[in-house]
Amino acid sequence: MVTLVCGVRDEGPISLLLESLRRKGGHFVFLDQRDCPDNVELRWHLSDRGLSGHVRVGDDVVDVREICSVYHRFANPEELADADESQSAIARSRSILHSLLNLLDIMPARVVNRRRPMMSNNSKPYQALLIRRADLIAPDTFITNDPTELLDHEARNGPLVYKSMSAVRSIVAAFEGESTERLSSLKLLPTQFQHKIEGINVRVHVVGRQLFATKIVSEAVDYRYASLQGRSARFTPYELTAQLRGDCLRLARVCELPFAGIDIMIASDGVYFLEINPSPGYSYYQEATGQPISDALAEYLMDGM
């Protein structure tokens, strides 16, 4: 039985996982997305007799029925392509990815994570509903394209931040009496505003039933971009209460994400669940705190055997 790891070799989460799998003696095959056009082939079929076939990665040929677990973290083939890469090579890579993702959708293996639940990341308002479904609290969220409604809401409720609703990454920014011109541009596209919450920023990585929490201290509204704003961010391991541990596990279960990065804010009036990242760039946190997240992920994948 084998674990299939798919992604780009020099990317932090992939390289750390490969290292952990090696150290723990895991039997794995690594599919480097950069080698796709020339080194990867899939041949599989589904019929009344079930699923069969193989994935070839370089000289390794793996029977799909031998694959017991998969970790994938793909990049968009267009974004990954070198400037001199031909359109036909990009199209071939896309065809491999297309086939592989469909195979992962139906493969009876431990897939981290399944593609459909990962799509909740494409809608933060939908994630807020999932947070409520898990009996947890999401920040008060107000979406509008009407400047008057927005100003009324701010006057009634206090300071706001704004952020994208989709998976397109945006820098969370404070709404601070924007200019009339900027406010009128709101009419072009509804925008998501949330109550500004002061508290302790914590990122919780859920790996199966293991949890790794990191406290982030930063003056920046969005700590991920602290350095761009000339500010710093300090990461330290954080001890979650039993209650919070249960909450995070429940949320990951509701979202059907056995591996997730949950962003929470511990405020004086309660704990707010901000977002659930279905493909967390955990290496950033592991390298800053020394928490063995990749080891836990490797164990989780090896347990699928």
Next chain:
Amino acid sequence: MEQHPTDFGRRLREAAENQGLTVGMLTSAELAHNLALVFHLAEGPPLLRLRHKEWTVETRDIEGVYCGIDMFPASLWEAFSAKDAEYAAQETQALWLGVLASLPCRVVNPPALDTLAGTVLSSPEILYLAHRLGFRIPTVADVESGELAAQALGKGVMATYADLGELWEQSMLRTKNELRECRNHIRILEKVRGRPVWAAVLDDQFFPSQVSLGGSIEPLPEYDLPVSIRSRLRVLQSRLNLDLAEYAFHITANGTWVFSECTRVPVHAVAAYGYQLLQKIVEAIAGKGGTSW
């Protein structure tokens, strides 16, 4: 809610108005550009307030929604740069997924994470699910080159051939030469020989149809829809989280029902049952349902 006005949408509206319901029809372009909107998720129930031309509606006013929009295309934002238009499309998709999922009324079909109009699975996914439920299925195969697919075509395998390097899975490759020249992975989907029949499912009601001797679509007598097929379809519909869908089959020469696909607009059933089905759909939309958050 529809991408563009369709005949199905117009007939559904007519059926709803005949039942005395007030209907607001919104296209993707109107949702993107002509609405003043507030969507508020706080401690209480979610609040939606829409202002469109002369009318305003809030969450409590909406008795039911039919959504035929899968995705908002970036082309709706012509005045934006390509990058901004793509962002606007994704933001609008994110917003309406949240809105539709939050409504306490019935939304037919419930929105899915990738499409607002309800779950759409790839051919391997839907066939795998059907297989797991005990349906007979056609073979679907992915191969690593056009050359291999051309060999299958050369052996007379009746199938459609799709180039998986295309952005959308299409079955445009028809000749051996076209296939041979393709360097991409190819999906081969077996064509089943047999009599085509369809079974639309609306909640727990079935609307089977077939091609008449004259070539039109007509109801299939209910007793011709086997009990085993009905019970599996109920489970499949539930797994797909759909309220309304149509499932296509082929009945082979030995009487075996072979599953082929699922679509969300019951085109054949509407052709066979007409206004009777549209009324039932309206009743379902305006009925109880939805999700409590």
